[in-house]
Every structure is written in C-alpha cells, then in structure tokens.
Amino acid sequence: MRLLRSTAVVGVLTMASRVLGLVREMLLAAALGAGAVTDIFLTAFQFPNLFRRIFAEGAFNSAFVPLYAGKLESGQQDEAILFARQVMSVLLTAMFVLVVAAQLLMPWLMYALGPGFVGEPDKLGLAVLLTQITMPYLLMMSLSAMLSGVLNSHGRFAVAAAAPVLLNLTLIGILYLSPAEGEDLALHLSIGISLSGIAQLVWLFAACRATGLRLTLTLPRLSPGVRRLIVLGVPGAVAAGVTQINILVTSSIATTELSARSWLYYADRLYQLPLGVVGIAMGVVLLPTLSGRVRAGAVEAASNAMNRALEIAMALTLPAATALAVIPVFIASGIYQRDEFTPHDAIMVGQALVPFAIGLPAFVLIKVLSPGFFAREDTLTPMKFAGVGVVVNLVVGLALFFGPLGFAGLAIATALAGWVNTILLAVTLHRRGLLEPDARLLGKLPRILGACAIMAVFLYAADHYADLVRPYLFDSTLLTLLVVCGAGLVVYGLAALVTGALRPSEVRAALKRS
Numbered sequence: 001m002r003l004l005r006s007t008a009v010v011g012v013l014t015m016a017s018r019v020l021g022l023v024r025e026m027l028l029a030a031a032l033g034a035g036a037v038t039d040i041f042l043t044a045f046q047f048p049n050l051f052r053r054i055f056a057e058g059a060f061n062s063a064f065v066p067l068y069a070g071k072l073e074s075g076q077q078d079e080a081i082l083f084a085r086q087v088m089s090v091l092l093t094a095m096f097v098l099v100v101a102a103q104l105l106m107p108w109l110m111y112a113l114g115p116g117f118v119g120e121p122d123k124l125g126l127a128v129l130l131t132q133i134t135m136p137y138l139l140m141m142s143l144s145a146m147l148s149g150v151l152n153s154h155g156r157f158a159v160a161a162a163a164p165v166l167l168n169l170t171l172i173g174i175l176y177l178s179p180a181e182g183e184d185l186a187l188h189l190s191i192g193i194s195l196s197g198i199a200q201l202v203w204l205f206a207a208c209r210a211t212g213l214r215l216t217l218t219l220p221r222l223s224p225g226v227r228r229l230i231v232l233g234v235p236g237a238v239a240a241g242v243t244q245i246n247i248l249v250t251s252s253i254a255t256t257e258l259s260a261r262s263w264l265y266y267a268d269r270l271y272q273l274p275l276g277v278v279g280i281a282m283g284v285v286l287l288p289t290l291s292g293r294v295r296a297g298a299v300e301a302a303s304n305a306m307n308r309a310l311e312i313a314m315a316l317t318l319p320a321a322t323a324l325a326v327i328p329v330f331i332a333s334g335i336y337q338r339d340e341f342t343p344h345d346a347i348m349v350g351q352a353l354v355p356f357a358i359g360l361p362a363f364v365l366i367k368v369l370s371p372g373f374f375a376r377e378d379t380l381t382p383m384k385f386a387g388v389g390v391v392v393n394l395v396v397g398l399a400l401f402f403g404p405l406g407f408a409g410l411a412i413a414t415a416l417a418g419w420v421n422t423i424l425l426a427v428t429l430h431r432r433g434l435l436e437p438d439a440r441l442l443g444k445l446p447r448i449l450g451a452c453a454i455m456a457v458f459l460y461a462a463d464h465y466a467d468l469v470r471p472y473l474f475d476s477t478l479l480t481l482l483v484v485c486g487a488g489l490v491v492y493g494l495a496a497l498v499t500g501a502l503r504p505s506e507v508r509a510a511l512k513r514s
Contacts, residue, residue: 013158013165016162017161017164017165021168021272021273022270022335023168023172024175025266026336027172028189029338029339029341029345030338030339031181031185032182032340034266034345034348035259035262036258038186038261039114039116039258040114040117041189042251042261042262043113043130043261044130045190046113046265047113047135047138048135048136048137049137050247064149065149066232066374066377068084081213083223083225084150084215085216085217085218086226087226088146089220089221090222093220095142096139099135099139106128106132107124109131110124110127110128112252113248113252114127114255116255116261117255126183134193137194137196139197140194140198141197144197147215148163148204150215151204154211154213159204160207163200166199167197167200169196170192171193173192232379234379234383235379235380235382235383246389246414247268249393249394251264251265253410263345263348263407264407264410267332267349267353270324271324271359271363273320274316302434303435303436303438307436307438307440309368310437311440311444315444315448315502317360317364318361318449319455319489322357322456323357323455323485323488324354324356325358326456326459327460328350328353328354329347329350331481333346334480334481335478336349337477351408351411352408352410354411355408355412355414359416359419366418366425369425372429372434372435373429385424385425386421388424390417393413394413395413396416396417447496447501450499451495451496452492458488459484
C-alpha cells in the first residue's frame with residue numbers, strides 16, 4: 001500500500017469527522033455564542049479531550065505500534081495478542097484510577113485549568129461539575145486509542161479513523177434536538193461527551209472482534225513488554241501532544257479574560273480541520289510504514305518515505321494556511337456568525353486565526369517528523385523538544401497576553417512554540433542522517449509556495465468583492481465563503497500544475513496499489 005493512498009483513506013474519514021466537527025461548532029456558536037457559559041463548557045471539554053488527542057492522534061501509537069507491529073512482523077501473532085491484552089488491562093486500571101482521582105480533586109485542579117473562574121463561586125461550581133461529568137471520556141478514549149493501534153497495525157486504518165465521527169454525531173444531535181439553553185444545554189452536552197466515548201469504544205472493540213482479534217482482560221501486571229511500552233509511551237505522549245499541551249496552557253490563561261477562551265477555541269477549530277486531515281492522517285500512516293522499513297534495515301526506503309510525506313504534507317497544508325491567514329474574518333463570519341455569535345466575535349476569532357495559520361505548517365510538520373524518532377523507539381528526544389516548546393509558549397504567552405496584544409498574544413505564542421519544536425526536530429533528524437531532503441523535495445517546496453502566493457492574491461481580491469456576489473447566493477455569507485474557497489482551491493490547483501508543484505503522473509502513480 002503506497003503512502004499517499006493509505007493517507008488518503010485516513011484523511012477522507014478524518015475529513016468527515018472534522019467537517020462534522022465544524023458543523024458541531026457552528027451549532028455551538030449559534031446556541032451559546034462566546035461568553036461565560038461557553039468558556040466554562042469548553043474548559044470542561046478540553047481537559048479530557050486533551051488526553052483524547054494525545055492518545056488517539058498518534059502519541060499512544062508512537063510507542064505501542066512499533067512494539068506490537070514488531071511482534072507481528074516476526075511471526076509472533078500469539079505474542080502480539082497477549083501483549084495487547086496485557087496493555088489493555090494495565091491501561092484500564094491506570095486510567096480508572098486517574099479518572100476517579102481527577103474527579104475527586106477537580107475543585108483544586110480547576111485553579112490550574114480555569115484560574116479565571118476562581119473567586120466566582122457560580123462559575124467555579126459549574127466548571128467543576130461539568131468537568132467531572134466529562135472525565136470518563138478520558139478512560140474510554142485511552143482504551144479506544146489502544147484498539148485503534150491494533151487495527152492500524154493490521155492495516156485497518158479506516159475503521160479506527162471513523163470512530164471520532166460518533167462524538168460529533170452525538171453532540172450535533174443534542175445541539176439540534178435539545179430544547180435546553182445556557183447552563184442546561186452545557187450540562188446535556190457534557191453528558192453526551194461521555195456517552196459518545198462509550199459508543200466509540202464499543203465500535204472499535206467490535207471491529208477487533210470482526211478482524212479475528214480476541215482481546216480479553218487479564219490481571220494487570222507490569223510484564224517486560226508493558227514496562228517497555230511505559231518507558232517509550234510517557235515521553236512519546238508528551239512529545240506528540242505538545243500542540244495540545246500548548247493550547248491547554250494558553251486556554252487556561254485565557255479564562256482570565258471574558259470570552260477570550262471561546263475566541264481562541266473557535267479559531268483553533270478552524271485550523272484543526274487541515275491539521276487533522278493532513279498532519280494526523282499522515283502521522284498515523286507514516287509511523288507503521290517507517291517502523292517496518294527501519295526494522296528491515298531499508299534506510300534509503302525510510303528516507304524516501306519521509307521525503308514524500310513532507311512533500312505531500314506541505315502541498316496540502318500551505319494552501320490551507322494561506323487561506324486562513326489572508327481571509328480570517330471572512331472565514332470566521334461565514335462559518336460562525338449567526339444567532340448568539342456576533343460580528344464582534346468574528347473579528348476577535350479572526351485576530352487569533354492569523355497566528356494560528358502561520359503556525360499550522362509547523363503543527364503538521366511535528367506530526368510528520370516525530371515518527372522519524374518513534375519508528376526507532378526514540379521518544380525521549382521529541383519529549384525534550386516538546387518541553388522547550390511548552391516553556392516558549394508559556395513565557396511568550398504570558399508576556400504578550402498581559403502586554404499589548406491580549407488574547408491574540410496567546411495564539412502567537414502557540415505558533416512560535418510550534419516552529420521552535422519543528423526546527424529542533426528537523427535539525428536533529430538531519431544531523432543523525434535520518435532526514436536527507438532530496439532534490440525532488442527541495443525543488444517542489446518553492447513551487448508550492450509560488451502557487452500559494454498566486455492563490456493568496458486571488459483570495460484577497462475575492463474577499464474585497466464578496467459583497468457583490470453574496471446577493472446571488474441567497475445573501476448567505478457561508479455559501480459565498482464556500483464559493484470563494486472552492487474557486488481559490490481551483491486557482492491553487494492550476495497554479496500548482498503550471499509551476500510544476502504538482503504533476504498528474506506523480507499523483508496517479510501514488511494512488512495506485514503496490
């Protein structure tokens with residue numbers, strides 16, 4: 001299976017999940033807008049969701065997949081299944097203890113998660129309650145991540161990638177059908193989050209059974225394989241989840257300014273769409289590919305896979321980042337502005353979206369470069385670089401937030417931290433001889449940038465004249481935005497063909513089965 005084809009399978013399903021997620025955010029913005037209740041609900045959702053992203057979007061797999069796949073490749077099918085059972089039992093026990101402890105300690109944890117709510121008993125009490133309700137989602141997602149790693153190792157990428165759709169469908173259903181408003185609606189949504197976690201776990205467990213994998217619980221014990229997983233997994237989780245950790249830090253600080261937490265979240269959701277489709281999908285597929293080639297001693301083949309992953313990632317990410325940076329307010333107003341979400345909110349989201357757009361290529365590159373370490377069972381180095389990124393994010397974020405830039409400074413700090421982490425990863429891989437950009441990659445990057453520049457000029461002009469087009473599209477800002485973005489994509493595609501950034505023959509060859 002070629003890399004682009006496998007990435008496309010995961011990417012399409014991730015795209016479906018992210019599009020549904022965007023629909024969810026549109027309904028949430030219309031129902032709650034950007035205010036105190038939204039700030040509280042998003043804080044309650046983010047804490048367990050942080051672990052979902054760290055586990056489900058590559059970090060757990062970065063340690064588990066090489067160990068599990070290594071047993072499969074050496075013909076030890078029974079040993080691999082036993083290892084998975086042992087991991088599942090230990091993981092269930094550890095996460096259960098963590099969830100219960102977090103629920104009991106939540107009144108004190110909220111001082112770190114939402115310092116802006118401290119001193120206001122009503123806000124603090126609601127934040128504690130909602131976060132306690134959503135915490136079981138962490139347990140379900142941890143187990144789901146392990147089952148996804150098993151399925152990915154057996155080439156069942158699609159089944160695992162489809163699971164997050166259930167979360168979005170659940171919350172969309174509540175937002176669309178529930179008559180509740182304000183705090184009551186936030187309560188219903190929090191309950192729905194945990195219920196969706198159960199649904200995802202059942203879905204993945206059934207998929208494992210259908211694949212012929214009999215995963216049952218055993219008495220939890222720290223076998224040599226489990227200990228090895230812990231040694232690799234803890235630093236890997238920190239490294240692969242660095243973007244989410246940075247967002248958690250900035251979001252915590254943002255609770256001290258009314259609505260800032262909401263503005264940052266809505267901006268974050270917009271760039272998460274290309275990040276999920278490209279970066280996360282690429283990382284999920286690239287890790288087992290690199291692991292297999294490294295174990296086989298095919299260093300040149302592994303380097304070629306890394307180069308093609310970088311090429312594909314930038315060809316897909318840079319135009320998305322360009323659009324988010326050139327027409328941020330147009331995008332925010334077209335997607336979110338209705339009912340409780342005001343034009344002022346759209347402007348504020350646009351202010352945060354520009355630095356996030358600048359950081360988007362870095363966030364994607366982190367997902368692409370990290371497997372170069374994980375495939376060689378080195379999770380400590382990326383963790384160190386992730387730590388540097390967190391420090392940069394915290395120091396710069398605090399300086400800018402309490403300085404002249406306010407909440408937009410938090411977005412700038414997150415983007416800067418992403419680029420610092422990316423540069424450290426790339427330089428280290430190059431020094432170790434694990435990343436050698438070939439002539440094809442070096443030739444494609446400036447051509448991709450040139451195609452993006454042409455698209456940027458088009459989008460800037462289209463934004464300026466959008467009001468003239470809107471009356472012909474039912475006076476809908478959303479439809480106008482979709483038309484403009486669709487036209488921009490066509491312009492980029494044509495420019496990429498003219499500049500040689502994309503060649504039809506290369507795309508056709510990459511999509512063919514081996």
